[in-house]
Amino acid sequence: xxxxxxxxxxxxxxxxxxxxxxxxxxxxxxxxxxxxxxxxxxxxxxxxxxxxxxxxxxxxxxxxxxxxxxxxxxxxxxxxxxxxxxxxxxxxxxxxxxxxxxxxxxxxxxxxxxxxxxxxxxxxxxxxxxxxxxxxxxxxxxxxxxxxxxxxxxxxxxxxxxxxxxxxxxxxxxxxxxxxxxxxxxxxxxxxxxxxxxxxxxxxxxxxxxxxxxxxxxxxxxxxxxxxxxxxxxxxxxxxxxxxxxxxxxxxxxxxxxxxxxxxxxxxxxxxxxxxxxxxxxxxxxxxxxxxxxxxxxxxxxxxxxxxxxxxxxxxxxxxxxxxxxxxxxxxxxxxxxxxxxxxxxxxxxxxxxxxxxxxxxxxxxxxxxxxxxxxxxxxxxxxxxxxxxxxxxxxxxxxxxxxxxxxxxxxxxxxxxxxxxxxxxxxxxxxxxxxxxxxx
Ligand SMILES: [Zn+2]
Numbered sequence: 001x002x003x004x005x006x007x008x009x010x011x012x013x014x015x016x017x018x019x020x021x022x023x024x025x026x027x028x029x030x031x032x033x034x035x036x037x038x039x040x041x042x043x044x045x046x047x048x049x050x051x052x053x054x055x056x057x058x059x060x061x062x063x064x065x066x067x068x069x070x071x072x073x074x075x076x077x078x079x080x081x082x083x084x085x086x087x088x089x090x091x092x093x094x095x096x097x098x099x100x101x102x103x104x105x106x107x108x109x110x111x112x113x114x115x116x117x118x119x120x121x122x123x124x125x126x127x128x129x130x131x132x133x134x135x136x137x138x139x140x141x142x143x144x145x146x147x148x149x150x151x152x153x154x155x156x157x158x159x160x161x162x163x164x165x166x167x168x169x170x171x172x173x174x175x176x177x178x179x180x181x182x183x184x185x186x187x188x189x190x191x192x193x194x195x196x197x198x199x200x201x202x203x204x205x206x207x208x209x210x211x212x213x214x215x216x217x218x219x220x221x222x223x224x225x226x227x228x229x230x231x232x233x234x235x236x237x238x239x240x241x242x243x244x245x246x247x248x249x250x251x252x253x254x255x256x257x258x259x260x261x262x263x264x265x266x267x268x269x270x271x272x273x274x275x276x277x278x279x280x281x282x283x284x285x286x287x288x289x290x291x292x293x294x295x296x297x298x299x300x301x302x303x304x305x306x307x308x309x310x311x312x313x314x315x316x317x318x319x320x321x322x323x324x325x326x327x328x329x330x331x332x333x334x335x336x337x338x339x340x341x342x343x344x345x346x347x348x349x350x351x352x353x354x355x356x357x358x359x360x361x362x363x364x365x366x367x368x369x370x371x372x373x374x375x376x377x378x379x380x381x382x383x384x385x386x387x388x389x390x391x392x393x394x395x396x397x398x399x400x401x402x403x404x405x406x407x408x409x410x411x412x413x414x415x416x417x418x419x420x421x422x423x424x425x426x427x428x429x430x431x432x433x434x435x436x437x438x439x440x441x
Contacts, residue, residue, distance in 0.1 A: 004052035005029040005408075008040055009374060011388045013063040015348050015363040019341055021389060027062060028052070029370045032408035036366050059378035060402060061388050063344070064363050065125025065147075065371035066317040067351030070217070070255045070276040070305025072131045073148075074103070074111030076118065077433045078310040087223055087285045095310060099132075102437060103160055108133040110429040112140040115315055117426050120146055121417055122398035124317050125371040125406045128253065128276070128305065128355055130190040130217055132161040135175045138185040144421060145411050147371060149355050150179060151190030151217050154205060156198050165201035169208070176212065184407060186357070188215040188253070194238035195226060199245060206246040215356050216247060217276075220254040223287045227259045239264050248273055253354045255305065256281075257295075258288030265294055274301040274354035277346070279323040281307030292328045293337035303351035304343075318398040321347045325393055340393040373412075374403035 008026040013019075014037070026043060028035045043049065075095075082094035108131070119127060129137055130151035141148040152172030153161065162168040176187045189205050191197040197205075209216045221227055221238055230238045239260075242248055250272035257268075257275045268275070277290045295302050304324055306315045321343045328338035338346070352362025361371045375396060377385050382395050404412035411418050 003031055004035070004049060005055065006043065006049060006052045007055045007057065007062060007372070007374070008043075009057040009060045009062040010377075011061045012037065012364060013061055013344065013389060013392070014365065015064050015344060016365050019345075027364065027370075027372065029372075029405070029408055032369055034364060034366055034368050034370050034372075037364065055403070057374050057376075057403070060374040060376050061392060062364065062372055062374050063392070064348040064361065065373050065404065065406065066123050066347045067303065067355070067362060068119065068124050068127035068305055068315065068317055068320075069253065069303035069351040069354055070278055070307055071115070071127050071129055071315060072308035072310075073115035073119075073127060073129050073315070074108045074131050074137065075308035075310045076115040076315065077107060077111040077430060078308075079313050081310055081437070083284075083313070085285070087287055088225065090285060090311065098437065098441075100159065101440075102433070103132055105133055105136050107433065108136045109140050110426075110433060112137050113144065113426045114430050115309070116141060116144040116146045117417060117421055117423060119315050119317075120144070120404055120406075120411045120421075121401070122316050122318065123373040123375070123401035123404060124315065125373065125404060125411075126352070126355070126357070126361060127315075128188065128217060128351070130192070132159060134187070135178060138175075138179045138182055142182045142184050145184070145406050145409055145418070147184045147361070147406055149215070149217070150175070150185055150187050152176060152187055154189065154191040154201055155196050156201070157196070165198065165204075169201060169204055173208065176214070186355070188217040188355070190217040193219040193222070193226070194230060194241060199241075202242070202245045202247065209247075209251045210249075213251070213356075215251050215253055215354070217253045217255070218247075219256055221259050222256040224259040237264070239267070243267065243271075250274070251356075253303075256287065257290050258282060260291060265291070265298060265300075268295075269298040269300050272301075274303060274350070276303050276305045276351075276354065277324060278305045278307040278320075279327045280320060281311045283323070283327070284313075285311055289327070289331045291331065292324065293332035293334065296338070296342065301350050301353055302346055303354045304346040316398045317347050318392075318396055321393050340387075340390040343393045344389065370405050370408040372403075372405045373401050376400050376402045
């Protein structure tokens with residue numbers, strides 16, 4: 001049976017091609033889709049809408065749900081496990097040992113539950129993940145009603161998920177088939193990084209990506225150190241190697257991308273690679289700076305990710321938008337770099353495009369899936385409102401998200417997660433893992 005909902009708000013930030021910001025308008029949602037966008041004055045007398053559910057949001061902005069283009073969601077259970085360390089020390093001496101000791105299917109389910117609840121509550125409706133047990137990750141996301149791209153991880157070395165490159169790849173293909181039944185989940189191939197995956201498996205990733213039209217989600221040029229080591233061992237920069245292996249194309253989501261030279265920026269512009277920028281993780285691990293302003297001015301699709309909660313330490317896309325806008329200005333020495341409009345594009349439509357979902361989510365346009373959020377600007381810190389777009393990036397806190405819909409289904413109402421999400425149970429499981437890990441370390 002069809003169900004129509006009319007959501008009226010003070011402003012609608014559409015993030016369409018012209019970035020239209022509408023005042024006193026409504027979104028008509030038909031089942032899981034946005035059916036039309038109409039001025040409130042034209043709603044009276046519409047008999048076809050007489051049976052619709054009405055939601056009035058007087059001081060709110062309606063905008064597309066935020067798209068977190070890079071995270072390791074289950075790592076939320078390792079939030080705060082090792083801080084104030086550089087990337088390789090953090091990874092090799094803390095994260096990898098903890099993962100090999102603790103990560104199993106129960107860890108994934110509890111970690112994803114914590115992350116999904118945190119993200120939905122803060123206005124993120126879709127995220128791009130890379131971690132172990134992507135099958136359990138995907139099913140947990142479907143259950144929580146959050147859209148996700150399951151990263152089918154590929155590494156050279158053995159972990160609890162697979163034993164070698166071929167094993168990772170055969171599991172990736174099997175999980176890709178298995179997850180087709182989940183409406184909120186799509187898949188990406190996720191080779192971890194140039195320094196953890198050798199040429200053989202990477203060639204196969206390039207081949208499967210083109211055959212199955214799957215995005216490739218990979219950490220690339222996270223630090224200058226990564227680039228220096230690659231030159232030492234192979235006399236090649238990582239991007240050059242990926243180019244030779246056939247991976248530079250519109251399916252690639254290259255995460256981090258610090259330490260880039262002009263030729264490399266030219267090459268990724270030419271080949272249509274998307275860049276997932278993670279400003280807070282890069283700053284926290286002192287990894288370096290992604291030249292976002294240069295990339296954007298050359299037309300490269302730059303989206304935004306939080307990275308995992310063990311290196312951020314939250315999954316807050318409002319915080320990430322603000323950090324991205326501020327950091328870009330500091331790095332470029334130009335106050336106009338990454339303006340508010342661009343920061344919102346990076347956190348919505350650009351992420352959707354990178355994930356191959358640009359036609360279905362990322363903006364408020366008729367025919368698209370209703371992945372929507374409402375943000376209440378009547379809070380002290382966001383008054384008065386000269387410009388709702390600037391307010392969202394420079395002054396808004398994620399806790400001002402009052403309503404969230406994913407695929408037309410309500411996940412947050414009046415600041416509360418839906419009844420089928422048991423916050424207290426999620427927190428109890430997170431604390432259970434903390435005690436277990438602390439007792440045994
Ligand atoms: Zn990462």
